[in-house]
Amino acid sequence: MSQSERRGFRSQRCISCGIDVSGTNAARFDCPDCGHLIFRCAKCRKQSNNYECPDCGFRGP
DSSP states (O other): OOHHHHTTTOOOOOOTTOOOOOOSSEEEEEEEETTTTTEHHHHHHTTOOOOEEEOOOOOEE
16 A cells, blocks of 8 residues: 555546546556556557556556
């Protein structure tokens, strides 16, 4: 669990491009390696943009 999650605040920003995804058609999933909550916007998912988990460094398309 990241420090922001421990404080009760979860940033709802796309991990690839950084836009605020609150109220949009964004994907929300746990990192396959460490379980950190990850958000991805529809555009980055469609373009298969890479992302990196801020907690463990796992990289995915």
